[in-house]
Amino acid sequence: MQIAVVSLFPEMFGAVSEHGVTGRAVGQGLVTFGHHNPRDYTDDRHRTVDDRPFGGGPGMVMKIAPLQQAIAAARAQLAPVARVIYLSPQGTRFDHAKALELAQAQSLILVAGRYEGVDERLLESEIDEELSIGDYVLSGGELAAMVVVDAVIRQLPGVLGHELSALEDSFADGLLDCPHYTRPEVYQGRAVPDVLLSGDHERIRRWRLKQALGRTQQRRPDLLEGRTLTAEEQELLALYRQEQD
């Protein structure tokens, strides 16, 4: 997969392109990662990328031409059919299903805005879809673009080893994760649940599933609404509730 970002702060993206699972994927060539800065496509002395909004109001709006030229440069570098996504508070909510969908694309161009946003005519002419990562106000689209990059790269074949398989990502099967423990067995008087030390893999599987179901019910009951429970899951959830009472 090829990914290009269009942003005034391309150096921010090192957080995903140079670290961790995603950084390794880039290093291994499983994904190529490029960036284009609209400021490099300005032709005035002050390298102007923004201007005052027509109709008045607070803040500034990003100008069309520098963005359009940066996107054109990204298109020229990528496989012909690139999906162009604008990160925006007005976008549809990014979720696991969208991450899976985008991971099928040959190439992605992610456009991150600053200021109050971009001229609507740029969206009309260049953007295939707008994505938001949630209902809170960020200072720009870069962090949202990095969230999308991270979630999409994890879904690419070969990125996660078998132990981290994308299918086991808890959001893949619609449940929150169970608790995790590692050495020491007792820390400041707090012990690891015996079941996890038992070596009884079936008992451990059931315990983990019970915890995942119980925590999902307690913290994110909305996730259970869209999910049918198997007979075993119903039994385990009932057991969890009994143990809580």
Ligand SMILES: CCN(CC)Cc1ccc(CNC(=O)c2csc3nc[nH]c(=O)c23)cc1
């Ligand atoms: C809330 C929209 N605007 C109120 C008049 C102002 C505004 C706030 C923040 C931004 C910058 N945010 C993003 O570019 C952004 C891009 S994706 C995203 N997802 C969640 N929250 C976000 O703020 C974003 C742009 C305009």
